[in-house]
Amino acid sequence: MNPSDLFQKLQDQFANKLPFVAYRNPNESIIKTFLQQDNTVYKTTDFSESGYIFSPFNIEETSVLIPVEKSLILEFESETIEESSINSCASEVIEISDITVVKQNHIALVEMGIKAIHKGTFEKVVLSRQESVTISETNPIKIYKRLLETYPTAYVYVWFHPKVGLWLGATPETLLHIENNQFSTMALAGTQVYKNTIDVVWKDKELEEQQIVTNFIVSNLESQLQDLKVSEVETVRAGNLVHLKTHISGRVNSNPSSLKNILKKLHPTPAVCGMPKEEAKQFILENEPYKRDFYTGFLGELNIKKSISRNPNRRNVENNAYTRIKTVSNLFVNLRCMQIQNTEALLYIGGGITKDSNPNLEWEETIAKSVTMKKVLQ
Numbered sequence: 001m002n003p004s005d006l007f008q009k010l011q012d013q014f015a016n017k018l019p020f021v022a023y024r025n026p027n028e029s030i031i032k033t034f035l036q037q038d039n040t041v042y043k044t045t046d047f048s049e050s051g052y053i054f055s056p057f058n059i060e061e062t063s064v065l066i067p068v069e070k071s072l073i074l075e076f077e078s079e080t081i082e083e084s085s086i087n088s089c090a091s092e093v094i095e096i097s098d099i100t101v102v103k104q105n106h107i108a109l110v111e112m113g114i115k116a117i118h119k120g121t122f123e124k125v126v127l128s129r130q131e132s133v134t135i136s137e138t139n140p141i142k143i144y145k146r147l148l149e150t151y152p153t154a155y156v157y158v159w160f161h162p163k164v165g166l167w168l169g170a171t172p173e174t175l176l177h178i179e180n181n182q183f184s185t186m187a188l189a190g191t192q193v194y195k196n197t198i199d200v201v202w203k204d205k206e207l208e209e210q211q212i213v214t215n216f217i218v219s220n221l222e223s224q225l226q227d228l229k230v231s232e233v234e235t236v237r238a239g240n241l242v243h244l245k246t247h248i249s250g251r252v253n254s255n256p257s258s259l260k261n262i263l264k265k266l267h268p269t270p271a272v273c274g275m276p277k278e279e280a281k282q283f284i285l286e287n288e289p290y291k292r293d294f295y296t297g298f299l300g301e302l303n304i305k306k307s308i309s310r311n312p313n314r315r316n317v318e319n320n321a322y323t324r325i326k327t328v329s330n331l332f333v334n335l336r337c338m339q340i341q342n343t344e345a346l347l348y349i350g351g352g353i354t355k356d357s358n359p360n361l362e363w364e365e366t367i368a369k370s371v372t373m374k375k376v377l378q
């Protein structure tokens, strides 16, 4: 199938008000799609199902599944996206939110967070805001093409369900990757604006903020994983930003409830919630002046069976003997994302607050992060 046929299929699916997702892994060129054949809202009960999962920040709310058995699954190479279709996405962006009020509110929220840290309620909390802009280009497929083009190293998706909503994003953060029993994740936190190099100096505030995430992941997964390995911390680029990242890997015991247990232990990490988890989550749910919904939730392939051929050059029938099936889950944290409602785009942006946070700088950080989505709307 060629790319324009597939984009047309996505367009038709959207016009017919049927659920779909299209996604591309970081640094890869293949775009995969699940086109659901009916408009039911399927849900996961225990993360043992097979399909594409879209989970909210608050895991007590509904995680929506696009089941494998209800979908047409297609994939194609994305390298050949035509320039013309990208340029035609140019759109006018008008701020709806009164930015002075939004700024005052966000700074007041951060100040409350810092006070709670000084009182000892928690050590870290991630506080966020929503920003509303009017867009003249509302075609999600056109915006999606632009995201693909702009962020080759991100996980770039468009997700639609007529009864739930329309979301797009380009996230730099893996929640987990499991291939049979091989597990990996990342601790991503700390932000600076990218200035033509990743050779940057980090302040103690950011180093501590990221270390909290690494410590949380390691201590929560120690009981679930064998051969736990933790890399050195490195600087990585995400669009116009850089972050600190640690790679963490290990082996999971292959029992059917492993994934559910790991997700319970892992989500939401202090990269999007805080430490201790429950206290920070409570503070977020009570004090952020809007509902996160799927922002800082997670999304991706859940228990997908893939065949691996040991000798891909052999084309004869005997070759089947060399084909093995592996089960893959590939989940990402829903960051640098937006929800589109008619001519309005709702952008979601947050940042990690610790005892050393400066409210004005935290505000500036959310402005820098909002550029990721605004860039493809302008």
Ligand SMILES: C=C(O[C@H]1C=CC=C(C(=O)O)[C@@H]1O)C(=O)O
Pocket (backbone or CB within 6 Å): 126, 128, 173, 188, 189, 190, 191, 243, 270, 271, 272, 335, 336, 348, 349, 350, 351, 352, 369
């Ligand atoms: C919560 C967000 O980013 C997280 C991931 C990387 C760096 C972050 C930070 O520096 O605060 C956040 O923990 C967001 O982009 O909305």
